[in-house]
Amino acid sequence: MTxxxxxxxxxxxGLSDLTIRNLFIIPTIAFLIIFNIFPLLYSxxxxxxxFRASTNAPAQFVGxxxxxxxxxxxFIWKNFSITAQYVLISVTxxxxxxxxxxxxxxxxxxxKGLITTLLLLPMMLxxxxxxxxxxxxxxxxxxxxxxxxxxxxxxxxxxxxMALYAIAIVDIWMWAPxxxxxxxxxxxxxxxxxxEAAEIDRASGTYTFFRIxxxxxxxxxxxxxxxxxxxxxxxxxxxxxxxxxxxxxLIAIRLYKMAFQEWQTGMSSALAYIVLIMVVAITxxxxxxxxxxxxx
Numbered sequence: 001m002t003x004x005x006x007x008x009x010x011x012x013x014g015l016s017d018l019t020i021r022n023l024f025i026i027p028t029i030a031f032l033i034i035f036n037i038f039p040l041l042y043s044x045x046x047x048x049x050x051f052r053a054s055t056n057a058p059a060q061f062v063g064x065x066x067x068x069x070x071x072x073x074x075f076i077w078k079n080f081s082i083t084a085q086y087v088l089i090s091v092t093x094x095x096x097x098x099x100x101x102x103x104x105x106x107x108x109x110x111x112k113g114l115i116t117t118l119l120l121l122p123m124m125l126x127x128x129x130x131x132x133x134x135x136x137x138x139x140x141x142x143x144x145x146x147x148x149x150x151x152x153x154x155x156x157x158x159x160x161x162m163a164l165y166a167i168a169i170v171d172i173w174m175w176a177p178x179x180x181x182x183x184x185x186x187x188x189x190x191x192x193x194x195x196e197a198a199e200i201d202r203a204s205g206t207y208t209f210f211r212i213x214x215x216x217x218x219x220x221x222x223x224x225x226x227x228x229x230x231x232x233x234x235x236x237x238x239x240x241x242x243x244x245x246x247x248x249x250l251i252a253i254r255l256y257k258m259a260f261q262e263w264q265t266g267m268s269s270a271l272a273y274i275v276l277i278m279v280v281a282i283t284x285x286x287x288x289x290x291x292x293x294x295x296x
Contacts, residue, residue, distance in 0.1 A: 047269035054263035066270035076271070079254040080278075086164055086239075086250060087232040093172035094228055098179025099221065105180070106187045120181065122174045131241030134170045138242075157243040164248050167239050171232065179224045186220035187213070222290040226283060233279050251275055 015023070047066055051059035070076050105116055122130065137143050140153040156166040190213060198208045236252035255275065259268035 043269040046266050047273055049266040051266040052263050053265040066267050070271055079249055079251045083251045086168055087229055089168040090171045090232045091228050094176045094179050097172055097176035099183045101180040102183030102187055120177045123177050127237040128241055130174055131238050135242055160245055160247045163243045163245045167242050182220050182224040186217035190216045219294045222293055226286045230279055
């Protein structure tokens, strides 16, 4: 019988640690550096210059001038204000609708699996396709939305006061199932004996919801809010396809126009970093609150 050393026996059973590192870990790190970290650092360098990609002129170092110009521009703050309104409306709607659907589907109902699958379909579609689909639904001449609500040729996407809400409704329709899915996972993990004890004590439905259900599902609901806030903050394609109103110009659309229509490459790089810092700051606030909720 042949005696093998431990390393030889491990290698005979499968891939060694060294092989796994060479085949998977090193290429992955190289991929991340080439396609993520390097462009990130490259754009950071451009954010301190007056570079324009449409010209052959070399980039001139301007220090923090781009950041100062952007932070003192009232139109940029208007874009941030519109984005904040959109995030608030969209994420709040998604949480209310998604959690409500999860509460309904957490009960014993017929065809529960089929209903859950159908509800998940919108989030599997492309943003551009969803935008074009809802543009037809909102059409003032033959759209079904006006027919359903009895409105006579009301222009949802052309009305400055309503266009942002119309886009947020589409985002809620598309991503409320994501919140529903996470909420369902949280609801299924609530111990049944807590509900049985509440029933024995004849606790009301409101008391059971606010003292048992909501506190136990809150951590996973916070995770859903974090994900959806980050996604809503960088919404571009949906708003770009649906409406061209000044009142719907989110910060991502302003960034696109600055970078690829006005060709202000240095300025747009600085704006991208301002947006990145804001999203990271908001996410950190959420994460701190999430840790507090989990610690209760």
